[in-house]
Amino acid sequence: KDAYTRVDVGATYKFNVSNTDINLRLNVENLFDTDYLGGGGDNNVTVGEGTNLRLAAQFNF
Secondary structure, three states, X not given: OOOOOOOOEEXXXXXXXXXXXXXXXXXXXXXXXXXXXXXXXXXXXXXXXXXEEEEEEEEEO
């Protein structure tokens, strides 16, 4: 397989509502849906995952 570049990006937004700190995190893995081999061995190959989007919220009371 040819060389490839996989692009992952993320951002965090922190704010406060009613004395509660809130952190929102957005992560995108494999932003451009690059085809790649994630690993393998002598007789197997692991195909890399496509684009993944993850949104998380953390609340601190």
